[in-house]
Amino acid sequence: MAAVNEAGEAAGLWRGKKLADSLALVPELRTADHEPEADASALLGLADGCVRFSPAVAPDGPDGLFLDVTGGAAPWGGEAAWLHDLLTRLSRAGVPARAAVADTAGAAWALARFGQADRIRIRPGAQADALRPLPVAALRLPPAAQAGLPRLGLTTVGQVSTLPRAQLAKRFGASTLLRLDQALGTADEALPFRRPPTPWFERLAFFDPLSAPEDLRRAVGDLLHALCERLAAEGQGARRFETVFHRADGCSFPVRIGTGLPARDPGRLLKLFAPKLEVVDPGFGVDAVTLTADRLEPLGERQTRLDQETDVQDALAALVDQLGARLGESRVWRAAPQESHVPERAVTRRPASAPLSGFGLPSGPGWDPERPRPMRLLPRPEPVEAMAAVPDNPPLVFTWRGRRRRVRRAEGPERIAEEWWLDAAAVPAVNRVRDYYAVEDGEGERFWLFRDGLYRAGETPRWFLHGLFG
Amino acid sequence: MRSGAEHRLRALRERLAAIEGGKRTGRVLPFGDGRVDACLPGGGLPRGRWHEITGEGLEQETAAAPAAWSARLGSRLLADGGGEAVWIGQSEDLHAPGLAALGLRPIFVLVRNDTEALAAAEDALRARGVAAVWAEVAGLDLTAGRRLQLACEAQGATGFVLRRRLWARKRGAETGAGSASRWRIAAAPSNPGDLPGLGPARWRVWLERAAGGRPGAWIMEMGDEADRIRVVSELAADGLAAAEPSIRRAG
Numbered sequence: 023m024a025a026v027n028e029a030g031e032a033a034g035l036w037r038g039k040k041l042a043d044s045l046a047l048v049p050e051l052r053t054a055d056h057e058p059e060a061d062a063s064a065l066l067g068l069a070d071g072c073v074r075f076s077p078a079v080a081p082d083g084p085d086g087l088f089l090d091v092t093g094g095a096a097p098w099g100g101e102a103a104w105l106h107d108l109l110t111r112l113s114r115a116g117v118p119a120r121a122a123v124a125d126t127a128g129a130a131w132a133l134a135r136f137g138q139a140d141r142i143r144i145r146p147g148a149q150a151d152a153l154r155p156l157p158v159a160a161l162r163l164p165p166a167a168q169a170g171l172p173r174l175g176l177t178t179v180g181q182v183s184t185l186p187r188a189q190l191a192k193r194f195g196a197s198t199l200l201r202l203d204q205a206l207g208t209a210d211e212a213l214p215f216r217r218p219p220t221p222w223f224e225r226l227a228f229f230d231p232l233s234a235p236e237d238l239r240r241a242v243g244d245l246l247h248a249l250c251e252r253l254a255a256e257g258q259g260a261r262r263f264e265t266v267f268h269r270a271d272g273c274s275f276p277v278r279i280g281t282g283l284p285a286r287d288p289g290r291l292l293k294l295f296a297p298k299l300e301v302v303d304p305g306f307g308v309d310a311v312t313l314t315a316d317r318l319e320p321l322g323e324r325q326t327r328l329d330q331e332t333d334v335q336d337a338l339a340a341l342v343d344q345l346g347a348r349l350g351e352s353r354v355w356r357a358a359p360q361e362s363h364v365p366e367r368a369v370t371r372r373p374a375s376a377p378l379s380g381f382g383l384p385s386g387p388g389w390d391p392e393r394p395r396p397m398r399l400l401p402r403p404e405p406v407e408a409m410a411a412v413p414d415n416p417p418l419v420f421t422w423r424g425r426r427r428r429v430r431r432a433e434g435p436e437r438i439a440e441e442w443w444l445d446a447a448a449v450p451a452v453n454r455v456r457d458y459y460a461v462e463d464g465e466g467e468r469f470w471l472f473r474d475g476l477y478r479a480g481e482t483p484r485w486f487l488h489g490l491f492g
Numbered sequence: 493m494r495s496g497a498e499h500r501l502r503a504l505r506e507r508l509a510a511i512e513g514g515k516r517t518g519r520v521l522p523f524g525d526g527r528v529d530a531c532l533p534g535g536g537l538p539r540g541r542w543h544e545i546t547g548e549g550l551e552q553e554t555a556a557a558p559a560a561w562s563a564r565l566g567s568r569l570l571a572d573g574g575g576e577a578v579w580i581g582q583s584e585d586l587h588a589p590g591l592a593a594l595g596l597r598p599i600f601v602l603v604r605n606d607t608e609a610l611a612a613a614e615d616a617l618r619a620r621g622v623a624a625v626w627a628e629v630a631g632l633d634l635t636a637g638r639r640l641q642l643a644c645e646a647q648g649a650t651g652f653v654l655r656r657r658l659w660a661r662k663r664g665a666e667t668g669a670g671s672a673s674r675w676r677i678a679a680a681p682s683n684p685g686d687l688p689g690l691g692p693a694r695w696r697v698w699l700e701r702a703a704g705g706r707p708g709a710w711i712m713e714m715g716d717e718a719d720r721i722r723v724v725s726e727l728a729a730d731g732l733a734a735a736e737p738s739i740r741r742a743g
Contacts, residue, residue, distance in 0.1 A: 399590070
């Protein structure tokens with residue numbers, strides 16, 4: 023049995039007991055299959071939900087969470103109130119939990135699991151005293167040490183901590199010593215936080231849950247204002263902002279925006295958030311909103327009126343961000359050449375707010391002007407029925423989309439070998455070659471046609487239409 | 493006396509144009525050929541306004557010729573005054589190398605429908621540093637047209653609305669409501685002379701409507717870096733080129 027609820031414990035069952043024994047003891051026992059993966063993902067979900075309490079949350083083992091509350095409890099009016107709010111919310115969400123606040127992660131871990139009460143808060147620096155009476159299991163020791171210490175008559179943390187350190191390390195390994203030091207605060211511990219702890223975090227909690235869209239918007243505006251003021255004071259701008267709406271029912275809705283250039287103008291950022299806020303479902307109400315800034319870059323005081331160039335660049339960046347926020351960032355781009363012979367791969371997309379000096383300008387590196395390229399390139403080449411006098415020549419007549427066209431003039435061929443080496447599944451073959459022709463019909467319409475493969479006697483060449491010149 | 497009358501007539505025309513066009517920036521992009529410029533108010537394509545461009549036949553769907561012609565025209569507009577180009581489309585078939593060959597390296601924006609396209613066009617037209625905006629839409633109504641016009645006036649950017657009927661979708665409203673001019677573009681056979689291969693691309697160009705101007709039809713040809721678009725000849729009413737194919741330089 024991987025877990026037992028309170029009623030089960032009252033009936034004398036415990037975690038790790040055999041199911042057959044348990045059923046013999048409690049015939050009416052109801053069981054469910056253990057799903058460790060579902061448990062783990064639920065724990066991660068809970069970790070994300072706890073972001074309202076701290077920007078830094080780390081899942082721990084199968085059933086624990088670390089929250090970094092350093093300096094973050096002030097909005098609640100102190101750590102005691104913070105702890106109370108945390109546990110109240112968890113129990114309301116149907117998660118029975120114990121929690122402890124201490125100087126070190128190790129001490130908090132020990133007290134939350136082996137302490138006398140459900141909620142424990144110890145004074146700064148008091149962890150040594152608080153840990154002394156706890157069993158050695160509270161130290162998160164390696165299994166060998168955990169089994170070995172009691173055999174020596176050492177059952178409490180206090181007894182272990184009085185042992186000579188050198189002997190302890192020799193007997194039970196350096197990690198035993200490290201765990202002890204981490205609990206007492208003489209060694210540092212790195213926690214795998216879900217988000218890196220960031221000072222660029224703002225939070226608003228509401229006594230009455232919000233649900234009107236304009237209220238949500240105002241909340242985000244207030245948060246942006248506060249955060250941007252701090253960014254300005256430090257001469258910083260950020261390129262990623264995330265706001266999370268924590269609903270009363272425990273769900274949370276993250277909304278992210280990105281900017282091409284570092285920004286800290288609350289009005290502009292709110293405009294980027296605005297279209298995304300419309301789809302936030304407030305449910306029965308949102309009772310906390312958080313805002314985090316990420317990807318910080320130095321951003322000097324703007325000299326908008328003096329520097330016309332920067333001004334125009336900023337305006338363009340603002341446009342790109344605005345369109346990207348509304349349509350999706352991948353839907354706004356600049357095209358840049360890519361080293362490839364195949365027309366489909368000759369273009370790569372770059373962020374549109376990249377500095378203008380590079381690929382954006384007509385003077386930047388471009389595609390070979392000597393090779394004619396169509397205005398419209400069909401997403402996939404469309405087969406056409408074509409008749410050529412000589413197989414090696416451009417067609418005389420072809421039919422595309424039900425219309426027969428007589429070729430009046432033609433240019434080509436431009437031979438392009440497909441890059442079979444990029445496609446692992448493809449077998450290099452002679453006919454992986456395309457001969458492209460630019461042809462003009464009687465009306466003057468221009469098409470980009472290619473013949474698939476080299477001409478070989480006895481085979482009908484296949485023709486495709488790939489683009490329109492216009 | 494004749495010159496005095498002409499002078500008064502011109503002053504009257506200007507006043508009329510001012511009334512018709514509302515707030516007018518007054519800047520134009522001349523074609524550099526009297527036969528075309530005479531049809532346009534102020535002697536050229538008005539800048540700071542938006543222009544509607546359609547295709548013919550299958551081109552109503554593929555919109556290659558209207559795109560090519562307007563790109564060539566737009567590249568001249570950018571060469572003369574600078575600024576960025578933004579091209580808003582609903583399909584990903586626009587080929588950047590082809591566009592670059594016409595002298596345009598725009599910011600591409602991919603949208604899902606006409607509403608998004610027009611909203612994006614408005615934003616782009618209002619942005620500083622943007623000189624020309626293309627939007628491919630099936631249709632637009634009077635309100636959308638007026639909104640576009642207001643956006644054009646914000647910074648003096650020029651808009652090109654390409655009417656395009658994608659994926660057998662129903663063609664939108666037929667009115668070119670609020671546009672400064674409406675053009676219809678189709679391909680025309682090129683004339684490489686005695687040389688083999690293709691000559692410079694040619695278009696049959698109909699100016700169907702111009703606020704403060706009058707309709708016309710011409711054959712135009714892709715020119716080199718210096719003139720970009722040349723007017724080859726006038727087009728007779730039946731769509732055939734008039735006899736004389738003399739080439740005049742434009743712009």
